Amino acid sequence: MPRCIFCDKSTEHDIARGRSLCFDCLIRLKKFEVANAREMTRRLFGDEFCNALGRLNKMDMEKVDAASLKNLKEDIEIIKKQSPC
Structure with missing residues (x-):
């Protein structure tokens, strides 16, 4: 069974060779992206x-x-x- 790349919990979805994101970590990642989108855009462009x-x-x-x-x-x-x- 695939494991989450952040917390190492078992997940149902396999993204790449047994590694994936659990639902909780996916939500945390999306919240981080939304909260920091302006800063990431500023640094990138x-x-x-x-x-x-x-x-x-x-x-x-x-x-x-x-x-x-x-x-x-x-x-x-x-x-x-x-x-x-």
């Missing part, structure tokens, strides 16, 4: 990327003028440049 995303999230697309459109294009270029996709 940098402050410039996170700041650009923040500005895009706050922007009201119905009230975009010429100046904010230029900033929007710059932010999109920053994100495109640093995005892994």
